[in-house]
Every structure is written in structure tokens, then in C-alpha cells.
Amino acid sequence: MGYAVIMLLIVFLCHEVSSISILPHKHQTISLLKFKQSFTVDPSASYYCRKPYPKTSSWNTSRDCCSWDGVVCDDITGHVIELDLSCSNLTGTIDSNSSLFQLSHLQSLDLSLNNFSNSHISPEFGKFSSLKHLHLSDSNFSGQIPSEISHLSKLHSLRLSTIYDSNKLRLTTHDFKSLLQNLTQLRELHLFGINISSTIPLNFSSHLTTLNLGYAGLYGIIPESLFHQPNLETLDLGFNYELSGYFPKTKWNSSASLIHIGLSGVNFSDNLPESLGYHLTSVRYLFLQSCNLRGPIPESLSNLTRIENLYLSYNSLNGTIPPGMLSLPSLKFQVQFTNLDNFRGQSAAGSCGCQPLFKP
Ligand SMILES: *[C@@H]1O[C@H](CO)[C@@H](O)[C@H](O)[C@H]1NC(C)=O
Ligand SMILES: *[C@@H]1O[C@H](CO)[C@@H](O)[C@H](O)[C@H]1NC(C)=O
Ligand SMILES: *[C@@H]1O[C@H](CO)[C@@H](O)[C@H](O)[C@H]1NC(C)=O
Ligand SMILES: *[C@@H]1O[C@H](CO)[C@@H](O)[C@H](O)[C@H]1NC(C)=O
Ligand SMILES: *[C@@H]1O[C@H](CO)[C@@H](O)[C@H](O)[C@H]1NC(C)=O
Numbered sequence: 001m002g003y004a005v006i007m008l009l010i011v012f013l014c015h016e017v018s019s020i021s022i023l024p025h026k027h028q029t030i031s032l033l034k035f036k037q038s039f040t041v042d043p044s045a046s047y048y049c050r051k052p053y054p055k056t057s058s059w060n061t062s063r064d065c066c067s068w069d070g071v072v073c074d075d076i077t078g079h080v081i082e083l084d085l086s087c088s089n090l091t092g093t094i095d096s097n098s099s100l101f102q103l104s105h106l107q108s109l110d111l112s113l114n115n116f117s118n119s120h121i122s123p124e125f126g127k128f129s130s131l132k133h134l135h136l137s138d139s140n141f142s143g144q145i146p147s148e149i150s151h152l153s154k155l156h157s158l159r160l161s162t163i164y165d166s167n168k169l170r171l172t173t174h175d176f177k178s179l180l181q182n183l184t185q186l187r188e189l190h191l192f193g194i195n196i197s198s199t200i201p202l203n204f205s206s207h208l209t210t211l212n213l214g215y216a217g218l219y220g221i222i223p224e225s226l227f228h229q230p231n232l233e234t235l236d237l238g239f240n241y242e243l244s245g246y247f248p249k250t251k252w253n254s255s256a257s258l259i260h261i262g263l264s265g266v267n268f269s270d271n272l273p274e275s276l277g278y279h280l281t282s283v284r285y286l287f288l289q290s291c292n293l294r295g296p297i298p299e300s301l302s303n304l305t306r307i308e309n310l311y312l313s314y315n316s317l318n319g320t321i322p323p324g325m326l327s328l329p330s331l332k333f334q335v336q337f338t339n340l341d342n343f344r345g346q347s348a349a350g351s352c353g354c355q356p357l358f359k360p
């Protein structure tokens, strides 16, 4: 009798398991293995990674695909929901008929830092309707970013930056704007080095914590609303040489959360406002080189007690360096001033010209 119960239990369990997880696993296993086979492993494909290794090399059918390196499945449905093959030495292309696109339940996909051989980003990426994280940075994609990316309305983070090999990917002004309008859940947007060549639109997700639009050919004026994004921690608009801006005269809504501000190369043609030092209570990185800044360095910058890196070179600042700035407690690297001819009566300034001024 005990035997019968156990048999029944086994039959029941097998039925449950096979209908719920084994079957989808079989399809997923095949899709993943096909995806693996569409690449060659090349030692130089993930050159910029700290610890690259080919995750797919250990994939084989002796183990459930849900336990493969880089693969995560949903506990209940068994569907593959995460695939992380960043830094995996992959060389090849991802065509529209790739078996990758059969993994329709993916919520997180990271293929950064591989070598997709100048191929285009397939419009099929726009069909992963559950995707919250899409990371394809520095993977040697080129050409136009498909407008279908803005269908991914659940995205929390989109990383497409090309830091090492910039301006091979393009995003049209229209797609840039619809992306920002449609992706209302975005926390992180990394488009450094993408050729966007556009003005900056007004609509951003209020959840935004990281906005990196450096070196993207942006022009026009930075909308003041960007400085008031309530949760912003990183604002990087550096190296957009046709971009101008104004520092808000009042308190910024993002001033307490901002940690990293990269605005080098943006034309402010203004004085640094005194308020800068009062409100940016969390800021650790402040990059304001070549910003066409004039006038004195506000005393209030001595209040930036968390600051680690401060770059002010290649501006037309004059007057004296506020003494408090030279003993800021967290300064790790350097305060860079150039054009120090204008700073009279300070030996450091007088003697070092264009050299960085190091904190002892
Ligand atoms: C993966 O890339 C790294 C860095 O180039 C290299 O050291 C490693 O040998 C590569 N592995 C394989 C299997 O190609
Ligand atoms: C990337 O892959 C292409 C072939 O698809 C190859 O010609 C090129 O050398 C690879 N680049 C690197 C850095 O490995
Ligand atoms: C399958 O992969 C495991 C590691 O995941 C490895 O230990 C084993 O040798 C592999 N088997 C074959 C046949 O490649
Ligand atoms: C996928 O499409 C490409 C051309 O876009 C073709 O060369 C390749 O053979 C196709 N692969 C499969 C598995 O159908
Ligand atoms: C990108 O792909 C092209 C074409 O295959 C190749 O010539 C180039 O070396 C690759 N660049 C990198 C950084 O891998």
C-alpha cells in the first residue's frame, strides 16, 4: 500500500514537473545551446573586462540549463528570466532569427563587452516585453539603434554606451525622444558615445537615478528640469561641445541626491553660483573643465565635504582659491585649476601654471 502511494506520488510529481518545468526547459535548453553555438570564443573579444572568461564553455546537457553559468530561471515557472553573458569572450553576430529571441520571458539581459563584429542591434530586442534590464554596452555593435527599443516600456535600466569605440551607434532624434517618453520606469540610462545629435527633450522618467548622455553630439540648452530630477545621483552630459547650460539660481531638487556631476565641455559662460556649495551635500565627483566659467570660485565650495574629485581647469576663473577648499576632507585625487595666472598672491597658484594642484 505504501508502495502504491509512493508510485502515485511519483506519477503525480512527474506529471507536475514535466508539465510545468521540464518541457519549457527543453525548449530553453535548445535555444541556449543554439545561441552558444552561434559564437566563437575569442580571447580578445572582451579585452576591456576585468575578469573575462567564456561562461558558455561550461554549458552542457549534463545539468539543468537553469544552473548554467549566467542563466537564472524563475523558481515557479522555470522560465529563463536572466541571462548574463557579459565579458564572455563571444565573437559573432545576433541576427533576427537568433534563438536568443525565443527566450521570451527574459527580464534581464546583459551581453556587454563582447565582440558582435560591427553588426546591427536587431529590432527583435524590442520584443522582450518583460525586460527590465538591457545591457549591450561596448559590444562592437554599430549602425542605427532600432526604434523598437522604445517598446520596452518596463525597462529600469538601458545601457548602450560605447566608451571605447564611440560614435559607431546612432540614435535618431525621434527615437531618442520616444524612448524617453515611453520608458517611464527608467532608473538608469547610459548612452555615452552614441551619436544622437539632438537637443535634450524635456520628458524624463521621475525615477531616474543615472543619466549618462556624454559625448553624444547633443546641442542646444540643458533643460533646467534636468537639475530638478528628484532622485538623480549621476548626471553626465560631458563632452557635448555644442551644449550650453545655466546653473539654476535656486535650490536644485536633485541637489541632495547628486553624487556625480559631469558637465565638462558644456558652455556655461557664467559665474559659478554661490549656491553650488550649499546644496550639493552628497557630491563626490564634480567635473567642470572647459565650461567657459568666469569670475571667482565661490567660498561655499569649501562646504563640499564629500568631494573626492573636482576639476575646474580650462576656465577663466579668477580671484583666490578659497582656503577651505585646500583642506577638504575627502579630496582623494586633485583639484585641478589652470589659467592660474589670474590667481594672484597664492604660491601654489603662482608657481604651477597648468599643473594640477595636488592635495598633500
Ligand atoms: C577570454 O579572454 C581573456 C582576456 O582576453 C583571456 O585571458 C582568456 O584566455 C579568454 N578565454 C578563452 C577561453 O578564450
Ligand atoms: C572582432 O571580431 C571580428 C570578426 O568578427 C574580428 O575581425 C576582430 O578582430 C575582432 N576584434 C577583436 C578586438 O577581437
Ligand atoms: C559539463 O559541464 C560540467 C560543468 O558544468 C563539466 O564538469 C562536465 O565535464 C561537462 N561535461 C561534458 C560532457 O562536457
Ligand atoms: C539567420 O539569418 C541569416 C541571414 O540574416 C542567415 O545567414 C542564417 O543562416 C540564418 N540562420 C538560421 C539558423 O536560420
Ligand atoms: C568590431 O568589428 C569589426 C568588424 O568585424 C572589427 O574589424 C573590429 O576590430 C571590431 N572592433 C572591436 C573593438 O572589437
Ligand SMILES: *[C@@H]1O[C@H](CO)[C@@H](O)[C@H](O)[C@H]1NC(C)=O
Pocket (backbone or CB within 6 Å): 147, 150, 151, 152, 153, 178, 179, 182
Ligand atoms: C511605447 O510602448 C508601447 C508598448 O509598450 C508601444 O506599443 C508603443 O509603440 C511605444 N511607443 C513608441 C513611440 O515607441
Ligand SMILES: *[C@@H]1O[C@H](CO)[C@@H](O)[C@H](O)[C@H]1NC(C)=O
Pocket (backbone or CB within 6 Å): 167, 170, 195, 196, 197, 217
Ligand atoms: C553623427 O551622425 C550624423 C549623421 O546622422 C553624421 O553627420 C555625424 O558626422 C555623426 N557624428 C559623429 C561624431 O560621428
Ligand SMILES: *[C@@H]1O[C@H](CO)[C@@H](O)[C@H](O)[C@H]1NC(C)=O
Pocket (backbone or CB within 6 Å): 181, 202, 203
Ligand atoms: C511629456 O509627457 C507627457 C505624458 O507622458 C505629455 O503629456 C507631455 O506633453 C510631454 N511633454 C513634452 C514636452 O514632451
Ligand SMILES: *[C@@H]1O[C@H](CO)[C@@H](O)[C@H](O)[C@H]1NC(C)=O
Pocket (backbone or CB within 6 Å): 228, 253
Ligand atoms: C521640486 O520638488 C517639489 C516637491 O517635490 C515640487 O513641488 C517642485 O515642483 C519641484 N521643483 C521643480 C523645479 O521641479
Ligand SMILES: *[C@@H]1O[C@H](CO)[C@@H](O)[C@H](O)[C@H]1NC(C)=O
Pocket (backbone or CB within 6 Å): 244, 267, 268, 269, 292
Ligand atoms: C558660449 O556661450 C556664449 C554665450 O551664449 C557665447 O558667446 C560663446 O561664444 C560660447 N562659447 C563657445 C565656445 O561656444
Ligand SMILES: *[C@@H]1O[C@H](CO)[C@@H](O)[C@H](O)[C@H]1NC(C)=O
Pocket (backbone or CB within 6 Å): 278, 299, 300, 302, 303, 324
Ligand atoms: C558654507 O561655507 C560658508 C563659507 O565658507 C560658511 O559661512 C557657511 O556656514 C557654510 N554653510 C554650511 C551650510 O555649511
Ligand SMILES: *[C@@H]1O[C@H](CO)[C@@H](O)[C@H](O)[C@H]1NC(C)=O
Pocket (backbone or CB within 6 Å): 294, 295, 296, 318, 319, 320, 342
Ligand atoms: C575677474 O575677472 C573679471 C572680468 O572677467 C574682472 O571684472 C574682475 O575684476 C576679476 N577679478 C579679479 C579678482 O581679478
